[in-house]
Amino acid sequence: LLSAFIYFNCTGNLFLSGLHRTICRRPQTLLQGRAPLRLQFRSKKSRVRLEEEERKTRNRTVLTYIAAAGVGMIGLSYAAVPLYRLYCQATGLGGTAVAGHDSSVVEHMSPVKERVLKVTFNADTHASIQWNFRPQQSEIYVVPGETALAFYKAKNPTDKPIIGISTYNVVPFEAGQYFNKIQCFCFEEQRLNPHEEVDMPVFFFIDPEFDSDPRMARVNTITLSYTFFEAKEGQRLPLPGYSYQPQ
């Protein structure tokens, strides 16, 4: 009976309805006994209208989902800015400084005697500055939580005064956030008269929290590197920390 019905449908003079298409396209599956759902509908007209309505609601649902996804994406891109900053602070990715350290921590910190760290010193000069700049000790052994003093020496061998300005770098980078300088000679112009030699101290400490950071568990050597550049007259460099700009 089913096969007769199908034969009649496919060869008869019917306008293309979904039912027609479904049946005639896959006679094989139908003959095997799987009847499409739409065989339930009686008349063709209501079938068509129902299908159109179904299509319309389906389209509308899809459109709503797409619109919602679009709005969600826009919202996410706005929210990403503070979220990313939080993520960076939490994981320390990108070398973001751990949210502020209080300078009064120096007073109350106690040294972590078990963790001895070697701090090596490096001194560089830019090619155009003619100072002789070198550290006075190649390394020093400190413990976190204890303030330490180190010296560099700079000499101006030329016959004219030279003004230098320096910056520093700490490797490994993640240890840099625990490396706190109380006072040093960086970021300000230092003037050396002809043939003058001065000692430049750096007074620093390593935050005691260094010992409890799991990422620092394998770090035993920290290198502090200073680089001197020649400063032009009247040039004021922005102090880092207020507006960090990549050079």
Place this chain on the structure above:
Amino acid sequence: MSTAMNFSTKSFKPRAPDKGSFPLDHFGECKAFMEKFMKCLNENNFDNSLCRQQSKEYLECRMEHQLMTKEPLEKLGFKDLMDPPSNPTENNTKS
């Protein structure tokens, strides 16, 4: 220079020192203390913990000669090297 702006590379962000910059000791007023400190370091295999007395003296010299703003030494982390006040229970075992 750490100028990489990639996402996952770590870069270093220099920070200004807490108390600013040391004025240069043009006249070598505290050079003697510095020499003592360096000598102590050389003798003790560059162990900072053993030479803190000398570093304290160097900073005191700086403060005397107007090369550093005067500050109570406890704020500079020398609490353990200060003479304890009259009560004997103040003896912290930190140095």
